[in-house]
Amino acid sequence: MPNSKAVIGYLAELFPNCFTIAGDALPLKIGIFEDLAERLEGDEKVSKTRLRTALRQYTNSWRYLRVVKAGATRVDLDGAEAGLIEAEHESHAQETLDASRAKVQQAQKAKREAQREVQKAQREAQQTKSAAAKAPPKRSARKVDVPQRKPKAEPVVAMKNTVNVDTLSVGQRVGLKIGKNSMVATVSTIDKTEAQVQLDSGMTIKVAISELHEV
Structure with missing residues (x-):
């Protein structure tokens, strides 16, 4: 299986x-x-x-x-x-359920914060680009022909199948989506159905293991 x-x-x-x-x-x-x-x-x-x-x-x-x-x-x-x-079994189950729900809420909050960070970075990049476009071109004393280089393409994260929960390990590189963006992260800790991952930017978030993909 x-x-x-x-x-x-x-x-x-x-x-x-x-x-x-x-x-x-x-x-x-x-x-x-x-x-x-x-x-x-x-x-x-x-x-x-x-x-x-x-x-x-x-x-x-x-x-x-x-x-x-x-x-x-x-x-x-x-x-x-x-x-x-028995009553003690019900009490234990309720505590486990409450703790699990709290973890999911925390992970969702961290995910929303990460999405806001991405959106903020995109807005700042767009503002910088717009400001550069409006600025007058600099004139050089001497015209020099410089070969035009094609801009480097941004790396594309290839999202594959979801990871296997039974073989997922700390240190494994995985892919996940934050908003409309696909990102690569490294697994820091694993806790039942959730994992804490660190983005290449240094930010750490908790996500459900079912949202992680192989890369």
């Missing part, structure tokens, strides 16, 4: 009464990983490592955390009742 999303889709096919790929998720039985490892023993499509990573991502998703409410029924792989959610 190439990524966690594909693994969850595979689990939803095998255990439709337990896993979902859209809408509200179902609270899972405590120890569901051991049940999965036993049922998928020898399955060449998914390793235990990818299974654990995908399960962690699934249970940390907003749509899963929202259904973790005290008294709600947990289900096993076949959809049978497998215990109830």
Whole structure:
């Protein structure tokens, strides 16, 4: 399986009464990983490592955390009742959800600030260009024929496929879009579904891993 999303889709096919790929998720039985490892023993499509990573991502998703409410029924792989959610589990899920939302808001704020910086730089460049165009040409004492050089083309960032969350690493060069501009950055830190990257200008921002592309 190439990524966690594909693994969850595979689990939803095998255990439709337990896993979902859209809408509200179902609270899972405590120890569901051991049940999965036993049922998928020898399955060449998914390793235990990818299974654990995908399960962690699934249970940390907003749509899963929202259904973790005290008294709600947990289900096993076949959809049978497998215990109830306790108050402490609901409290932990709510804290995780609040923290995740705060990180997303912070990343969005940083992205907006980066967009404003880009727009400011573009305005200043345009103003400089306009001022230069209005200025009278300088006269030289002696006319010298100088070969005309073609202006250097700005480098184009080739945006490829989105990065593989399972192989993304610190120090990796990635591409991302800020406004209408494609930029290259270096991964500084990785935190579940988000990463902090540093632009070549030195600015650092947090973005969702799903917005990063290979370059």
